[in-house]
Amino acid sequence: MTRPLETRLSPLSRLAGPIRRQWSPGHTTVAIVLAALAIGLLPFVHMGLVVNGVFLGAIIALGAVGLTLIYGILHFANFAHGDYMTMGAYVALFLTASFFPWLGVTSDGFGPFTFGFTLLIALPVAAIVVIAGAILLDRFVYRRLRDRGVSDLFMSMSSMGVAIALRGLVQMIWGGDIETYPRESKQVFHLPMDVRIPPDAIFIALMAVALVVTVYLVLTRTRIGKAMRATADNPELALVSGIGTRGVTWWTWGIGAALAATAGVLLAVFQGQLLPIMGWKFLIPVFSAVILGGIGNPYGALAAAFAIGVTSEVSTQWMNPSYKPAVAFAMMIAVLLIRPKGLFTMAGSGR
Amino acid sequence: MELAGVLNYLVGFFIMVGIYGIFSLGLNVQWGFTGLFNAGIAGFFALGAYTTALLTTPAPDAAQVEDFIFGGNLAGLPYLDWGIDFWFILSLAAVALVCGIVAYAVGRLTLRLSGDYLAIATLGIAEAVRLMFLNEKWIANGSKGLYRIPEFLGDLVSPANYDYLFLVVVLVVLALLYLAVQRVVNSPWGRVLRAIREDEVAAQSSGKDVYSFKLQAFILGGIIMGIGGALYAHHVRFISPITFDPLLATFVIWAMLMVGGSGNNRGALLGAFVVWGIWSGTQFLPWFFADPNFRFFMIGVLIVGVILIRPGGILGETRRVSRVVGASSHTPVKEGGNPKE
Numbered sequence: 001m002t003r004p005l006e007t008r009l010s011p012l013s014r015l016a017g018p019i020r021r022q023w024s025p026g027h028t029t030v031a032i033v034l035a036a037l038a039i040g041l042l043p044f045v046h047m048g049l050v051v052n053g054v055f056l057g058a059i060i061a062l063g064a065v066g067l068t069l070i071y072g073i074l075h076f077a078n079f080a081h082g083d084y085m086t087m088g089a090y091v092a093l094f095l096t097a098s099f100f101p102w103l104g105v106t107s108d109g110f111g112p113f114t115f116g117f118t119l120l121i122a123l124p125v126a127a128i129v130v131i132a133g134a135i136l137l138d139r140f141v142y143r144r145l146r147d148r149g150v151s152d153l154f155m156s157m158s159s160m161g162v163a164i165a166l167r168g169l170v171q172m173i174w175g176g177d178i179e180t181y182p183r184e185s186k187q188v189f190h191l192p193m194d195v196r197i198p199p200d201a202i203f204i205a206l207m208a209v210a211l212v213v214t215v216y217l218v219l220t221r222t223r224i225g226k227a228m229r230a231t232a233d234n235p236e237l238a239l240v241s242g243i244g245t246r247g248v249t250w251w252t253w254g255i256g257a258a259l260a261a262t263a264g265v266l267l268a269v270f271q272g273q274l275l276p277i278m279g280w281k282f283l284i285p286v287f288s289a290v291i292l293g294g295i296g297n298p299y300g301a302l303a304a305a306f307a308i309g310v311t312s313e314v315s316t317q318w319m320n321p322s323y324k325p326a327v328a329f330a331m332m333i334a335v336l337l338i339r340p341k342g343l344f345t346m347a348g349s350g351r
Numbered sequence: 352m353e354l355a356g357v358l359n360y361l362v363g364f365f366i367m368v369g370i371y372g373i374f375s376l377g378l379n380v381q382w383g384f385t386g387l388f389n390a391g392i393a394g395f396f397a398l399g400a401y402t403t404a405l406l407t408t409p410a411p412d413a414a415q416v417e418d419f420i421f422g423g424n425l426a427g428l429p430y431l432d433w434g435i436d437f438w439f440i441l442s443l444a445a446v447a448l449v450c451g452i453v454a455y456a457v458g459r460l461t462l463r464l465s466g467d468y469l470a471i472a473t474l475g476i477a478e479a480v481r482l483m484f485l486n487e488k489w490i491a492n493g494s495k496g497l498y499r500i501p502e503f504l505g506d507l508v509s510p511a512n513y514d515y516l517f518l519v520v521v522l523v524v525l526a527l528l529y530l531a532v533q534r535v536v537n538s539p540w541g542r543v544l545r546a547i548r549e550d551e552v553a554a555q556s557s558g559k560d561v562y563s564f565k566l567q568a569f570i571l572g573g574i575i576m577g578i579g580g581a582l583y584a585h586h587v588r589f590i591s592p593i594t595f596d597p598l599l600a601t602f603v604i605w606a607m608l609m610v611g612g613s614g615n616n617r618g619a620l621l622g623a624f625v626v627w628g629i630w631s632g633t634q635f636l637p638w639f640f641a642d643p644n645f646r647f648f649m650i651g652v653l654i655v656g657v658i659l660i661r662p663g664g665i666l667g668e669t670r671r672v673s674r675v676v677g678a679s680s681h682t683p684v685k686e687g688g689n690p691k692e
Contacts, residue, residue: 071467077471079474145659152466153386153466156388157388157658158658160602163651164647164650165648165650165652167651168644168645168649171644175644176644284478287474287475291468323482325478325479326483329475329476332471333460333472336472340463
């Protein structure tokens, strides 16, 4: 479908430019209302839940930033993203629970954390494995579909097939039971206002910040980042300008898969357990963050991820905790009602 | 005895094929003809099954400790006992109403946006519906599920032979739905749906209200899926939130439609038969083929493989030109799938 020219500009293109300029009165109102709501509710809210929500939000953000990049540049909803997370978590499980012990290296309770130092080695390895898997899948599935010129929806659907196959693969190898990384229980940090922070959460936050900053720098300061933004805006124009679309595609998958794999490992650490369905379940909050933030907008996804993380954690004060994905989904529906293109999308941009 | 066992197995098999055929038909209306990506068939499946179960089971006995408070007991109401189990029709109508309303709400929110929104929203609705039935024990007994779901026309035959009767019921419902869908998609209305699937802008510029047609198709598909769910509930007679996990309630149905041939109602039914055959047949195979996780993997590979290798499925869509111009133009569509947006 041909879109009017100004709507073709992806939000990604705004990354390097001044963002403040596009802030409209509408956004100010929305922001003030949301902020007032949040501050008004604060006295009734358990601070520990808010803090927990920030950590959950950090993990959602890792998933959502990658997913929104893939969505913005490759133009389809990657339903396998949650299962890339699962893959990452299970590859790290294989390394920490099977491979390193087989080498005679066992470790848990590294420093203040529950996991061992082997997880720090396993994390980048898992990311590399998932990156390789994502690029191979692109080569053998998505590229063939792109070359045939099928619609975006067909791409989304095949990613759903990939998601099922990946989860089946995880279940074939590891079975459907709950697994854990080698761990040792650790004292949690006690802060005022009855806030308890497990040490692992600090690690999660640090990893998330480091990765998000890295992605930001790649997108804004490097050649490939510039090429990615150009391709997101207008693939044909990027191609005739001499930008290698294939390289851009690979980098997009690479960044998305690396973030997803890390998010998977961190989620397993955060929850203290691994399940084959963990990634698929996490897809709803991640997609909600992508839509809330405006598809293709990493800033938006980041902010929305924290909003969703905190809201769904705080909701457990009044609701059954298993409703957390439903809360994330309800937020997405609310946004679709008010601003269908996402809260953080500027006028005229987005798909 | 041996023969009776085989026969019973076959009857059970074909009941499931028939029920999945209904889901596949419903999905065909949404995806095959209109190009709407519904990733949460399980939601409509569950709504249909729970609606009919709640309406027809007897009210819970206060002496027994049960969490749920409502059982419509339509089946036991004396003034609905006209000798023909009229409650079944009433219950199906209620199912259609509930699924239609939910489909309307989802469609209203997402159908003006690009197609992926619908997929994500249906995914979320399916999970929300599942969580609701799981956690709100007062609605439907939570994870313990609903049982004592009555049998339609159960008084006519002995319980041992009931499946034979139910197979006929399923086939009759399936045939009616098939004829209805077939008629509807070959009408001018159905032509608009296909036009929307092929090129939304072109359909819009020929004066068709694209959004409204999409909404109608989505609601029709949702109602058909709900009816499939209702038949499932009256067949298995026990439902719980575990019944509606995405694998058997969403993905298998996608595999069926893709394999059989989306855009072709006979293909949808053939796909239900083939995929359910593979699904239940592999459990007799030796070694890891019988592993449910392998079958899980296989369903995913099947979906991707069909899209890659034979996008039209086994039967594919028959190309329809005007009835006046080409009466015998039943060549399969070569390039399956929608043209690039």
